[in-house]
Amino acid sequence: MKEFLEGAVSIARTVALCRPGVISAYPITPQTHIVEELASLVADGRLKAEFVNVESEHSAASCVLGAVAAGVRAYSSTSSQGLLLMAEVLFNIAGLRLPAVICCVNRAVSAPINIWNDQQDIVTLRDAGVILLFAENIQEACDLHIQAFKIAEDPQIMLPCIVNIDGYILSHGYEPVEFPAQELVDKFLPPYNPPYKLDVNNPLTLGSLMGPEYYLETRYAIQQTMNNEVKRKILDVAEEFTKVFSRKSFGLFEEYKIQDAETIFVAMGSIAGPIKDVVDELREKKEKVGLLRIVTYRPFPSEEVGKVLSNAQRVIVIDKSISLGSYGPLYQDVVNSIYLNCQIGNQKTLPKVIGYICGLGGRDVSKEEISEIYNEKEFSPAKFVGVKKENLGNFI
Amino acid sequence: MFAKIILPPATGLKNKTGSWRTGKRPKFLHKNCTGCRLCYLSCPEGCISGSKKEYNADLDYCKGCGICVRVCPVNDIVMEQE
């Protein structure tokens, strides 16, 4: 059934189709509409779940942790400062091997306080052992939520998964969205049935103190799971989703007009939209250009990305965040994957990899700016796009 | 892949903390015991057990803190050299 709704509302209604039993909620712009819609669905009896109005995001994530530990599917959503406040809990959920699904509505990080979109919040947590998926549009945001539960809850995986959507652009934008029937979702996503839980009939201890003789293997196990089971599951689930819901799901990344591309853009999230428009325009002009849109950021599909990009002459990475004092996070992952691929394949020439930092704090990135980037001759690993000199100078 | 991060119940019983004692241990005389069970209720290790008027500390776990000797209202427990 197709509807034209605000992104946050569409996501909330899709989450409701996934039958979570516990929802924890704490307000922060621009994700609040998601939890508000979920509250409304619970209040109307359309979603049978416990709705817990927690007193901070740290508790929101902890509440989800407790619920999944007790054997019930749980969900929360947050942004920016809230995500950073949850940071230690996310590491904790991953380390405890529990499958939580959280939506991060990407927003810039204080200070200065800024409520508009960039991806700095989530990239800061890329080391935590959390599966990170990025949606380009609202339909994909909904589709990824359904898949997120299935991936996270796989008994061989049992890791948290965060679905990322660009704040305001996807949360407050309106798009027509196809909502699947409840029966179809139920068939695709079986009830949560964990291999271990807090059960008085089988009393287990979770979260013990582990010394140097034991800790390392826990990280090794998550790394192996990320690189093997998670990657495989994401592809399987995307394929199954495509079949069951008759709608393409990309899995690890989307290759847009890549085949003979000499220049390949790499980006994640909604900025892929205008980039695709520019790619189309350039292709009209017979330019050999394409876009590799990263859908799964963690685990980073390093081998696969390296293979695709190594054939290009030039790779342009668009980051909506910056590791201050270094480069864009996506840029770093892309450079690594190209280098590793060339090392394995003993390739003698590497493509030029140029990095751009765009859209921080919600600054608009226009198609013209993207075209200018394409025509840029100078090399730079982390060039900020659209710096306004009049805002710089003395501190006052 | 998983690392073994979850524990089944009461594996702590494999840790015989009786080795912590430094020369003294409780001796239950079984002479004046009234069966009040204060020793059982006051032991930080929970290693005192028994029934009716006969209780003993499990020396595999007893750390020799001496609390049981102190709380027995009829002085039926003493500390002795090991």
Add this chain to the structure above:
Amino acid sequence: MIDERILFTAGHTACSGCAQSLAARLVIDAAGKNTIVVNNTGCLEVFSTGYPYTSWRVPFIHSLFENAAAVASGVESALDHLGIKENINVIAQAGDGGFADIGLQAFSGLWERGHDVLTICYDNEAYMNTGIQRSSTTPIGTHTTTSPVGKSSLGNLRWKKNLVEIALAHRCVYVATASVHMPVDLQNKVKKALKMKGPKFIHILSPCPLGWGSKPEDTIDVAAAAVETGFWPLVEFENGVLTKVKKFRELRPIEDYFKLQKRFSHLLKEEAKEVVEMWKQKIEENVKKYKLLEE
């Protein structure tokens, strides 16, 4: 030879004479095997679940330092959703640091939302697991490593945060204090609390031989002295109304309590006169508030 019904077994690595280990055992044995325990970081979870050993015979989860109450809120909500909360107790417990300081927000949230959870604070009056640093429940004049006694200091500067009053302000259905020297009373309080529906709080004073500088064999005597000097009143509130107080014909002098603990040795000296006066004032307040003296 261990009693097999014990739900918190020996083999834990608590210090010899640790009251918190005793209190934890008394609590869970009173609560019974249909209980899920959620524990903040602190001595208790460290000494009872050091891999590969666990002392727990009930489902147990340790997450972080400040979120036991939030995790427990999630557990309780999950059990509600499954329709099985009626028969299962949920306990969220922490030391004084994890309860009154870093974890207070989450406990406040749990209490305010009215979750059916028994919250317990094992109060050894400092951050003991990290080596005896002062917390908000460290009484005035106490020597800790971050409020040490020195040439220009008589120890901690503030009195204890009053968790009982904070719990009552949150309208907890059951609020009580307990002591390990009265184990049956402690267990009765746990059992009574668990019969009531809603957020419950029990504050247990847990003497710590290492941190308090007392002898392991003195632990029960220290707990008794705390109560019998009027410092730690044993009280019980049901639905906000004071229903039980342990009364005395007369109270022991506070010096009886100080004498047993090296952390208070400076309070027996003349220079500490003013600080000791403050202790006596606080005890007087307890006497008036709870009518500790029998008429």
